[in-house]
Structure formats: structure tokens, C-alpha cells
Amino acid sequence: MEAAHEALVKSGVIGDVLEDFMPSMDMKVKYGDREVQNGDELTPSEAAAAPFVEIAGRHENGDLYTLVMSDPDAPSPDNPVAAEWLHWLVVNIPGATTLPHSSAGDPVTAYKGPSPPMGVHRYVLALFRQPQRITAHAPAARKGFKARQWASQHGLGRPVAAVFFRARKE
Numbered sequence: 001m002e003a004a005h006e007a008l009v010k011s012g013v014i015g016d017v018l019e020d021f022m023p024s025m026d027m028k029v030k031y032g033d034r035e036v037q038n039g040d041e042l043t044p045s046e047a048a049a050a051p052f053v054e055i056a057g058r059h060e061n062g063d064l065y066t067l068v069m070s071d072p073d074a075p076s077p078d079n080p081v082a083a084e085w086l087h088w089l090v091v092n093i094p095g096a097t098t099l100p101h102s103s104a105g106d107p108v109t110a111y112k113g114p115s116p117p118m119g120v121h122r123y124v125l126a127l128f129r130q131p132q133r134i135t136a137h138a139p140a141a142r143k144g145f146k147a148r149q150w151a152s153q154h155g156l157g158r159p160v161a162a163v164f165f166r167a168r169k170e
Contacts, residue, residue, distance in 0.1 A: 007038035050111035
């Protein structure tokens with residue numbers, strides 16, 4: 001988990017998107033047969049469909065989680081005025097589950113794959129433990145979404161896991 005933390009710090013994910021935290025859960029993200037490691041580069045077509053997200057690790061029976069996927073580099077890493085761009089938001093995900101699964105969690109926004117217009121973008125999937133079941137509504141816009149602020153507004157605290165990948169225009 002320390003290697004994951006180090007990768008998140010070096011990439012600026014911790015700082016730009018998330019508060020500092022030490023991962024306490026294991027989250028595996030797979031696009032097709034490819035398991036994403038922090039910093040991997042994928043093509044937008046490889047990540048066009050929602051990934052399989054497996055949540056594992058120590059959790060209590062009944063624990064629920066929120067998954068947020070955002071792009072902190074929109075529209076470009078040099079000028080991220082639309083950051084963060086919200087790509088996916090799912091709440092009330094039971095522990096020890098795999099997404100997408102019809103009964104796993106409540107989608108707040110549908111998955112929208114990467115489509116970076118210029119430069120190399122980071123795509124961050126962050127997992128938050130929920131203190132209780134929450135009711136959430138889709139934000140008014142995907143542009144300008146702030147994962148840290150959204151988590152705070154919903155009483156989620158710091159993330160328990162995060163994975164990021166990079167993509168550039170095809």
C-alpha cells in the first residue's frame with residue numbers, strides 16, 4: 001500500500017484531487033483483461049466501457065462505499081480550467097463486490113469514458129467508505145466537479161483506495 005501512496009503523491013493525484021491518505025483497502029481496476037496499475041497509459045478506446053472494479057480488504061459486514069472517477073486535467077494539463085471532469089459516480093456499493101454489477105451500488109452518473117482533447121490526462125478512481133447509506137443526486141454539470149468537496153459534503157472523509165491511469169487523444 002505504501003507503493004500505491006507514493007505513486008499517488010508523485011503523480012500529483014494526492015494534492016490535485018485527493019487529500020493525503022494511506023490506502024487501507026485493495027481496489028483492482030480492470031479494463032477488459034488489463035488490470036490497471038497506477039500510472040499506466042491506456043487508450044481512450046481501451047477505457048471506453050466501464051471498468052470492472054473489485055473492492056477487497058478488511059471491511060465490516062454492511063460497509064458501503066462510494067466510487068468517483070474524475071479527470072483533473074480537463075481540458076488540458078497545462079490549463080485545467082474544467083477540472084475536475086466527472087466520469088463516473090456510484091454510491092452505496094457493498095464491500096467485497098465487483099462493479100459493474102446490476103445490484104452493486106446506486107449509479108449517480110453513468111460511466112463516460114476518457115476523451116482527452118489534448119495532452120496526457122490523469123483519470124482517477126477513488127474509493128470512499130460511507131458512514132451510512134446515502135442519497136445522492138447527479139451534479140448539475142460534470143465540468144468543475146470536485147471529488148474532495150463532494151466527499152466532504154456527503155460526510156465521507158478521506159479515501160480508502162485510489163487508482164489512476166493516463167490517456168491521450170487517439
